[in-house]
Amino acid sequence: MRMTTSSSVGAGLVVLVATVCLLLPAATRAQLQVGFYNTSCPNAEALVRQAVAAAFANNSGIAAGLIRLHFHDCFVRGCDASVLLSVNPGGGKTEREAPPNNPSLRGFEVPAGRRDGNVSKEGDALKNLPGPNNTATGLIDGFAAKNLTAEEMVVLSGSHTIGRSHCDSFLFKNRERLANGTISPAYQALLEALCPPTTNQFTPNTTEIDLSTPTVLDNNYYKLLPLNLGLHFSDDQLIRNATTAPNVAAFAANETLWKEKFISAMIKMGRIEVNTGAQGEVRLNCSIVNAPSSSTGIEMLLPGTSDDRADEVATS
Numbered sequence: 001m002r003m004t005t006s007s008s009v010g011a012g013l014v015v016l017v018a019t020v021c022l023l024l025p026a027a028t029r030a031q032l033q034v035g036f037y038n039t040s041c042p043n044a045e046a047l048v049r050q051a052v053a054a055a056f057a058n059n060s061g062i063a064a065g066l067i068r069l070h071f072h073d074c075f076v077r078g079c080d081a082s083v084l085l086s087v088n089p090g091g092g093k094t095e096r097e098a099p100p101n102n103p104s105l106r107g108f109e110v111p112a113g114r115r116d117g118n119v120s121k122e123g124d125a126l127k128n129l130p131g132p133n134n135t136a137t138g139l140i141d142g143f144a145a146k147n148l149t150a151e152e153m154v155v156l157s158g159s160h161t162i163g164r165s166h167c168d169s170f171l172f173k174n175r176e177r178l179a180n181g182t183i184s185p186a187y188q189a190l191l192e193a194l195c196p197p198t199t200n201q202f203t204p205n206t207t208e209i210d211l212s213t214p215t216v217l218d219n220n221y222y223k224l225l226p227l228n229l230g231l232h233f234s235d236d237q238l239i240r241n242a243t244t245a246p247n248v249a250a251f252a253a254n255e256t257l258w259k260e261k262f263i264s265a266m267i268k269m270g271r272i273e274v275n276t277g278a279q280g281e282v283r284l285n286c287s288i289v290n291a292p293s294s295s296t297g298i299e300m301l302l303p304g305t306s307d308d309r310a311d312e313v314a315t316s
């Protein structure tokens with residue numbers, strides 16, 4: 001499930017959608033629209049859902065992988081599947097080769113997208129993605145750069161209620177937290193036992209981010225923070241800052257409130273810098289940009305496939 005695996009399943013999905021869809025011209029609209037495929041490709045969303053369900057049945061960790069993949073796509077050149085590209089057409093490393101994504105990002109096997117970008121640069125990922133060492137101020141500023149509020153940053157961080165993290169993302173920074181008394185000593189002892197002393201970016205050992213209910217999309221993440229059981233420094237920061245601490249308390253107290261806000265914030269994040277009209281292309285193979293000669297025809301018929309929000313898609 002790591003990024004080194006081939007993306008042939010995803011590419012297969014695109015081909016499948018293209019094969020099943022009726023060859024009707026798509027209406028030209030300048031924004032995302034619910035039901036965009038009602039007539040041109042009524043099966044599109046069912047096919048995506050089916051592919052995701054199959055991947056989840058094979059490995060339930062894919063749920064966390066896909067949520068993070070969506071985030072890391074949207075924060076770098078917008079939600080344009082630039083994170084899926086395995087080759088930087090301009091030369092140099094791609095987004096997925098950048099340390100925040102490599103080797104930790106997963107889910108490349110079931111990609112989809114709206115209109116796809118044709119640029120993918122490591123430097124863009126490094127510049128735009130928040131990291132586990134960021135302070136509350138750094139996190140707030142990083143989300144503000146994407147027009148997301150501090151509260152939305154706290155809401156979306158609740159994704160850490162599922163999924164896993166590599167030792168390099170927390171081990172050394174948490175030693176500083178231990179000295180500051182902002183991590184439970186017992187928790188850090190457990191993490192020290194899990195992680196080799198030689199930990200680096202490629203050390204494979206991982207741990208669950210939410211140590212009590214790691215596979216349930218609940219509000220437990222927020223309840224762990226005041227117990228000094230937040231895994232990353234960045235998670236812990238949410239209760240140390242006067243702007244974000246009240247949000248954490250509110251979501252810990254009311255799971256329904258968090259879930260409502262999570263849905264809205266995910267949809268808002270999914271609208272960051274979406275390619276519309278003639279921008280971008282519809283990739284024939286999710287891992288590589290189209291050859292110059294293959295740029296027409298299918299784009300009119302397949303204006304985009306939905307991603308984790310199966311009811312909202314881009315227009316051509």
Ligand code: HEM
Binds near residue numbers: 064104159160232
């Ligand atoms: C607020 C800034 C954020 C920071 C600093 C951050 C940092 C991290 C880090 C360091 C990991 C572990 C990576 C690894 O070592 O394997 C991680 C995992 C994860 N993050 Fe975030 N994150 C942030 C926000 C988000 C957002 C907005 C989402 C989605 C809406 C998200 C979803 C996830 C998920 C689902 C995982 C688990 C991935 C897996 O199991 O494969 N995070 N995050």
Ligand SMILES: *[C@@H]1O[C@H](CO)[C@@H](O)[C@H](O)[C@H]1NC(C)=O
Binds near residue numbers: 001009059109
């Ligand atoms: C099933 O999951 C394993 C990891 O658990 C992964 O290596 C494999 O590629 C997955 N297969 C499919 C078809 O998604």
Ligand SMILES: *[C@@H]1O[C@H](CO)[C@@H](O)[C@H](O)[C@H]1NC(C)=O
Binds near residue numbers: 007011285288
């Ligand atoms: C897509 O491109 C990648 C990278 O060139 C290649 O490994 C893969 O086989 C291609 N997939 C399909 C279905 O052609």
Ligand SMILES: *[C@@H]1O[C@H](CO)[C@@H](O)[C@H](O)[C@H]1NC(C)=O
Binds near residue numbers: 033034035036
């Ligand atoms: C697509 O169908 C759904 C369900 O019937 C409907 O709610 C939606 O408005 C339709 N959208 C378009 C663009 O036709």
Ligand SMILES: *[C@@H]1O[C@H](CO)[C@@H](O)[C@H](O)[C@H]1NC(C)=O
Binds near residue numbers: 138141243
């Ligand atoms: C909390 O974050 C806000 C916004 O970045 C910042 O102005 C403030 O100084 C931070 N407070 C603390 C205690 O870090």
Ligand SMILES: *[C@@H]1O[C@H](CO)[C@@H](O)[C@H](O)[C@H]1NC(C)=O
Binds near residue numbers: 145146147272
């Ligand atoms: C944020 O909003 C401003 C004003 O509407 C817009 O110009 C800018 O492109 C937006 N930034 C992103 C990343 O969506």
Ligand SMILES: *[C@@H]1O[C@H](CO)[C@@H](O)[C@H](O)[C@H]1NC(C)=O
Binds near residue numbers: 131133172
């Ligand atoms: C985070 O901080 C720790 C401790 O200072 C350091 O070892 C680690 O390299 C930093 N990680 C990143 C991604 O900057």
Ligand SMILES: *[C@@H]1O[C@H](CO)[C@@H](O)[C@H](O)[C@H]1NC(C)=O
Binds near residue numbers: 177
């Ligand atoms: C430790 O506390 C100091 C003083 O409050 C603070 O500046 C520093 O960022 C903290 N470091 C960690 C890793 O918590």
Ligand SMILES: *[C@@H]1O[C@H](CO)[C@@H](O)[C@H](O)[C@H]1NC(C)=O
Binds near residue numbers: 194196
């Ligand atoms: C880390 O992972 C490696 C490889 O899976 C394993 O051999 C080792 O026992 C794990 N734990 C530590 C503390 O090294």
Ligand SMILES: *[C@@H]1O[C@H](CO)[C@@H](O)[C@H](O)[C@H]1NC(C)=O
Binds near residue numbers: 254255256260
């Ligand atoms: C929890 O939040 C929901 C959704 O906003 C709200 O309807 C409900 O009244 C809240 N519950 C409490 C006990 O405040």
Ligand SMILES: *[C@@H]1O[C@H](CO)[C@@H](O)[C@H](O)[C@H]1NC(C)=O
Binds near residue numbers: 090278279
């Ligand atoms: C990407 O597409 C744009 C048009 O959408 C084009 O101008 C540009 O040359 C393309 N870049 C690459 C690297 O293919």
